[in-house]
Amino acid sequence: MQVFKFGGASVKDADAVRNVKNIIKDFSEQKELVVVVSAMGKTTNLMEKIVVDFLKGNDPKKHLEQLKTYHTAIAKDLFENEKASIFTQIEKLVYDLEIRLSLRVSSEDELYDQVVCYGELLSTHIISAYLNQEKIDTHFLDSRIYIQTDDNFREGNVDWNWTSRLINSDVKDLIQNNVVVTQGFIGGTINNKTTTLGREGSDFTAAIFGYCLDAEKVCIWKDVPGIMSSDPRRVEEVSLFKKLPYKYAAELTYYGASVIHPKTIRPLALKNIPLYVNSFINPADEGTVIGDFEDYPSKSSIIFKTNQAIIRFCEKDFLNVSKGDLGLVFSELSRLNIKINLMKNSALSLSICTNNDLSKIEKIKKLFDDKFKIEVIEDLELITIKNHTEDTVKELGIDLSKVHMRQISLDTYQLVIKS
Numbered sequence: 143m144q145v146f147k148f149g150g151a152s153v154k155d156a157d158a159v160r161n162v163k164n165i166i167k168d169f170s171e172q173k174e175l176v177v178v179v180s181a182m183g184k185t186t187n188l189m190e191k192i193v194v195d196f197l198k199g200n201d202p203k204k205h206l207e208q209l210k211t212y213h214t215a216i217a218k219d220l221f222e223n224e225k226a227s228i229f230t231q232i233e234k235l236v237y238d239l240e241i242r243l244s245l246r247v248s249s250e251d252e253l254y255d256q257v258v259c260y261g262e263l264l265s266t267h268i269i270s271a272y273l274n275q276e277k278i279d280t281h282f283l284d285s286r287i288y289i290q291t292d293d294n295f296r297e298g299n300v301d302w303n304w305t306s307r308l309i310n311s312d313v314k315d316l317i318q319n320n321v322v323v324t325q326g327f328i329g330g331t332i333n334n335k336t337t338t339l340g341r342e343g344s345d346f347t348a349a350i351f352g353y354c355l356d357a358e359k360v361c362i363w364k365d366v367p368g369i370m371s372s373d374p375r376r377v378e379e380v381s382l383f384k385k386l387p388y389k390y391a392a393e394l395t396y397y398g399a400s401v402i403h404p405k406t407i408r409p410l411a412l413k414n415i416p417l418y419v420n421s422f423i424n425p426a427d428e429g430t431v432i433g434d435f436e437d438y439p440s441k442s443s444i445i446f447k448t449n450q451a452i453i454r455f456c457e458k459d460f461l462n463v464s465k466g467d468l469g470l471v472f473s474e475l476s477r478l479n480i481k482i483n484l485m486k487n488s489a490l491s492l493s494i495c496t497n498n499d500l501s502k503i504e505k506i507k508k509l510f511d512d513k514f515k516i517e518v519i520e521d522l523e524l525i526t527i528k529n530h531t532e533d534t535v536k537e538l539g540i541d542l543s544k545v546h547m548r549q550i551s552l553d554t555y556q557l558v559i560k561s
């Protein structure tokens with residue numbers, strides 16, 4: 143069996159959905175298939191606006207209306223029968239969401255997950271109904287019942303044992319006669335609360351299904367030809383990696399290559415399941431395959447990680463920083479799930495480059511205000527060059543006097559600059 147994943151860009155309008163249908167149709171005649179789908183276009187950003195509006199006490203009606211109009215317009219273009227049940231389903235989902243907003247929750251993060259999931263629920267309802275209309279026998283699967291997580295809202299941790307058992311108990315049978323369509327990005331807890339797996343987490347969902355079902359391969363369909371030496375939106379001259387070892391791909395995603403979610407590689411590598419990255423624009427093209435390959439690429443790749451901040455813990459009263467409870471700093475960073483993307487220490491300070499999550503940074507400031515003088519620099523970008531050469535560094539044309547942090551090793555060159 144195989145797992146396909148289609149992200150927001152691949153289902154952003156009716157023509158895009160028709161293209162996805164053609165890709166599935168070509169394939170589904172011969173094979174068992176699970177299709178993981180994200181929210182349409184930029185819907186998740188809109189869902190986040192609904193949450194923010196609601197928390198500010200503003201009426202989210204305008205955004206709810208936008209949500210309904212966008213999905214209804216796509217459905218109108220796709221469905222021949224204007225009385226098809228999908229139209230009632232869209233209305234009902236948006237109505238449910240409105241009710242959901244008024245129900246009690248124990249935290250803002252919990253509310254976020256209960257709301258944001260509607261993007262994926264809308265897209266999968268539309269796509270599975272459309273595939274059925276197009277005579278592709280399709281089963282709609284609610285992934286919240288199968289992907290079991292803890293209640294760490296906004297970044298649920300997968301319970302692999304239950305998830306694997308639940309997926310195996312049903313999905314293996316379902317794929318015999320149907321294409322199974324399910325949501326990326328969302329899971330559920332033992333108390334039937336919805337959780338999410340972290341922004342852009344649908345790639346990870348595909349890897350979870352692939353792992354649990356011992357897939358022959360997982361294929362994520364993107365708007366690029368595959369994994370390139372850099373983000374083609376940022377760098378003009380890029381080349382395609384045809385083959386990548388799991389470890390190299392894991393490194394690229396760790397440094398911030400947004401083309402694959404960082405959690406995707408591990409489950410697949412553990413079972414030696416190849417991950418294909420293909421273009422939904424040119425589906426017949428070769429793309430990239432990530433697998434158990436020996437050869438580490440030697441060409442340079444440049445990775446941009448935006449929305450970064452530096453937290454600098456500086457000495458107070460000339461006390462060497464290393465005497466100032468560094469162990470405690472690391473344990474609090476870990477407790478707050480603050481990821482260290484780059485780190486540098488000196489006699490007088492410890493600097494950490496991390497994702498610019500203001501609420502977490504505020505917590506750190508409060509915790510260590512008495513021990514260190516804490517400085518925060520925001521609006522930064524972390525640039526990583528793998529296999530750097532003098533030329534690749536020069537081509538970036540960065541004024542080194544404006545660099546906030548720099549680290550160079552034999553095969554990796556990293557710097558943090560104002561974005």
Ligand SMILES: Nc1ncnc2c1ncn2[C@@H]1O[C@H](COP(=O)(O)OP(=O)(O)O)[C@@H](O)[C@H]1O
Pocket residue numbers: 148149150151152342363364365366368369370371372373374375399400401402
């Ligand atoms: N090394 C890279 N190779 C290819 N694409 C990259 C790379 N780094 C970043 N990207 C970006 O990733 C985008 C695809 O990922 P994303 O937009 O998250 O897809 P989706 O939402 O469909 O899952 C591309 O449009 C490209 O701009």
Ligand SMILES: N[C@@H](CC(=O)OP(=O)(O)O)C(=O)O
Pocket residue numbers: 148149150151180181186187261326327340341342343344345
């Ligand atoms: N819809 C979610 C999950 C996701 O993975 O989306 P995409 O596949 O479009 O990156 C998000 O935007 O975060």
